[in-house]
Amino acid sequence: MHSPQLDKFFTNHRATHLAELQEFLAIPSISSLSEHKEDMKKGAEWLAESMRQAGLENVKIDQTAGHPVVYADWLHAPGKPTILMYGHYDVQPVDPLHLWETAPFEATVRDNKIFARGASDDKGQVFMHVKAVEALLKETGVLPVNIKFLIEGEEEIGSPNLDAYVEENKDALAADVIVISDTGMQGPVQPAVCYGLRGLAGIQIDVKGAKGDLHSGLYGGGVQNALHAIVELLASFRDKEGTIQVDGFYENVRELSEEERAAYAALEFDEVALKEELKVPALFGEPGFTHLERVWARPTLEINGVFGGFSGEGIKTVLPNEAGAKITCRLVPDQDPDEIVAKLKAHVEANKPHGVEVTVSEFDKGKPFITPYDHPAIQTAGASYEAVYNVPTAYVRGGGSIPIVASFDEILGLPVVLMGFGLASENFHAPNEHFHLENFDKGLRVIGNYYEKMAKFTPDELKK
Structure with missing residues (x-):
């Protein structure tokens, strides 16, 4: 009472x-x-x-x-x-x-x-x-x-x-x-x-190409497009099923206990109802886990925003010289935000597209x-x-x-x-x-x- x-x-x-x-x-x-x-x-x-x-x-x-x-x-x-x-x-x-x-x-x-x-x-x-x-x-x-x-x-x-x-x-x-x-x-x-x-680790990736935007008729096909470069780089972070491809990303992830998995299952979470509420054709995530397990006990890597080029009404035929993206990772016990950021930076360096300069800035971190x-x-x-x-x-x-x-x-x-x-x-x-x-x-x-x-x-x- x-x-x-x-x-x-x-x-x-x-x-x-x-x-x-x-x-x-x-x-x-x-x-x-x-x-x-x-x-x-x-x-x-x-x-x-x-x-x-x-x-x-x-x-x-x-x-x-x-x-x-x-x-x-x-x-x-x-x-x-x-x-x-x-x-x-x-x-x-x-x-x-x-x-x-x-x-x-x-x-x-x-x-x-x-x-x-x-x-x-x-x-x-x-x-x-x-x-x-x-x-x-x-x-x-x-x-x-x-x-x-x-x-x-x-x-x-x-x-x-x-x-x-x-x-x-x-x-x-x-x-x-x-x-x-x-x-x-x-x-x-x-x-x-x-x-x-979950903890948090965030970065921003900035891609720089030519000295300025270029005419796509005069330079297209001969100079790297910063937007194509950022898209290529971003695509390397996850496979088509959502599994993160950054080397060592899952190394220290504490696995769910059988007791926890049973407790989550007992909640009888309605994934179909969630799909309908969100108006998406299907839920998505790392294979082998339920929705609750994915959002509570598994780490993530999400692109929060991509920017660059022309986005106004109509079309502007340019090769953008700059582009960027913001990424955040949700972390689980026993992942360390500083270690994850270091691994993200190493991944960017290893997958850097040709013809551009790439820099990484660190943002929010939390254990x-x-x-x-x-x-x-x-x-x-x-x-x-x-x-x-x-x-x-x-x-x-x-x-x-x-x-x-x-x-x-x-x-x-x-x-x-x-x-x-x-x-x-x-x-x-x-x-x-x-x-x-x-x-x-x-x-x-x-x-x-x-x-x-x-x-x-x-x-x-x-x-x-």
Whole structure:
């Protein structure tokens, strides 16, 4: 059972909470675009004020070498566990803008969903934790556990400055468990606790040919075309079935245990329904694995964008002199991002087309993460979901990457609980991002229940 007291509070304040969330979502806190630097400050300031209003203490905005971090705490539960809640207030760019049905920073509610950039990833979920704390403090005057908030503004660009911040503030961030709501549920009515995430390694390949674009009639067939060169190079990375052809790429991949494969099979994931939902003629991926195994426990190499040449209306008969591509790899335990980037560079060098110069730039990196799912903090999260959703919780891995998770594990040495409320269908990182308000409503109650349930443990019982 979840608390009737909290249930009443959330019901009575729902309209106010949604209005506040719409304010938060209206701030275009896009961390990757320099023109939004002031909006990043506004996002941090809005969040800090919301924390103060909720009753959190020691609220502050800490500057980093990039965008600011927001910290707050409430530490008046002696002998009880301390939870460090992590999230991010930055969001992805919104392009292509013409595909949005409503303006991305004018949050709109329709069909019991809230549509806006950041609604699901991750402003909506961070906001829920703040409101759960507010409900407990206003209804009971105290929290059942100690809590610290660490909300950053650079997750969408790989958290380049957060490792240093955590190292410098290691003592201030000391806790017994880290809770992150930046993952998803298994389905609309199927809650899930995520116990593993894939890592990330990204590169950009730039191809340079002649001194400038050339007339295809005068030079075609005699000078290398940069676009043909990049296409030839990109085609070498995977075979037609999706198996990655980079030498040594699979060397350190930790294989799935039979227990995990059985657990994933027991979820009875409907691959046909997914195909129909995505409107694709067939699913695709590495042979010998189910869809869930491919997206949770196998590494990937994906071309995220290709650029070069003429793409305007009509035709322009030129040989482009420059072209490029952006590639990201999702990594699994025990792959190392630096090693993978080195192997990608070696592959580019070995497969470099004739007649052009090729350079490789490094981008986002993040290590994969996995933790035992029988840890009491993780099992308690599952029990809290079940108290509200009234169905068994699934224990899953996540296909995405949260680079700071592995850093938290290494720097702070704490168990990490990934309890999210988003759905894979909610278009985060794409036009028309949205968040199902049914999960917003239930999620508030799950979080409140989790904080209450965690109070039964001593800090020693939560040690890894």
